[in-house]
Amino acid sequence: MKDLRHFTSTLCALMNVQKPTLSVSDIFDNLITSDAIPKTKALIFAPDAFGFHALEHFPELHQRLQEMSTHEVKLTAVVPPVTPVCFGSLFTGATPAQHGIDTYKKPILKCDTVFDALIRAGKKVAIVAVKNSSVDTIFRERSLDYFSMDYDPLVTVKALELLEKNTHDVVVVYHQEYDDLLHDTGPFSEMAHWALDRHVKTYDLLIRKVKNVWKENYVIAFTPDHGGHADPKTGLGDHGVDCAEDMDLRHFYVLN
Numbered sequence: 001m002k003d004l005r006h007f008t009s010t011l012c013a014l015m016n017v018q019k020p021t022l023s024v025s026d027i028f029d030n031l032i033t034s035d036a037i038p039k040t041k042a043l044i045f046a047p048d049a050f051g052f053h054a055l056e057h058f059p060e061l062h063q064r065l066q067e068m069s070t071h072e073v074k075l076t077a078v079v080p081p082v083t084p085v086c087f088g089s090l091f092t093g094a095t096p097a098q099h100g101i102d103t104y105k106k107p108i109l110k111c112d113t114v115f116d117a118l119i120r121a122g123k124k125v126a127i128v129a130v131k132n133s134s135v136d137t138i139f140r141e142r143s144l145d146y147f148s149m150d151y152d153p154l155v156t157v158k159a160l161e162l163l164e165k166n167t168h169d170v171v172v173v174y175h176q177e178y179d180d181l182l183h184d185t186g187p188f189s190e191m192a193h194w195a196l197d198r199h200v201k202t203y204d205l206l207i208r209k210v211k212n213v214w215k216e217n218y219v220i221a222f223t224p225d226h227g228g229h230a231d232p233k234t235g236l237g238d239h240g241v242d243c244a245e246d247m248d249l250r251h252f253y254v255l256n
């Protein structure tokens, strides 16, 4: 089974960019056709903790994601399935031991990342994320544009604005409401369900904007970092354990 690391190698293959130093080589083969023209632009939407367990529980959301996307891939998170460890692997193509974030900590990554690889290839990159989140902090000190926003809706507004202005080749958009609400109210509470629904609606908004502005030759990816499970004692959500609920993921792509 492939895992989060294979996102980096696959994105680099799709964009014909040399992958970062520590990246795994294997790719999600079903996304690559031998005659494909390299994609020039990418939009990466990363909703925190939106794992396969949530899609199993709310099949209507799974169906909507499938309808919006051209491809779906099965993969797992990395251990331990917590946010900085997982996004570290997603955006370096490396194991936690290799990239160095192997517990819940948020240092600036010193190793080669997909962002460094994209910048070397001449791509203009933007990361739009909730202020002080892992995605906002661990990829700092690169020649890219960072936008730290107060919360998800403002992240979306900024991302739509950047897409509309067409100022960047690669835009990362990070949301965290589902992760926040699964911890506070349980993974399948009404509030948590609304958060998942908003993440799916945001993906739809971003797809429509990309189609409108970029027209063709792009990748859109929906790349959550891990899932979550209900703590049997409290009913509240948690993650960080090597179990199916926390580890199993589906990523979605729109290739055009």
Ligand SMILES: [Zn+2]
Binding pocket: 048, 049, 082, 083, 084, 179, 225, 226
């Ligand atoms: Zn997370």
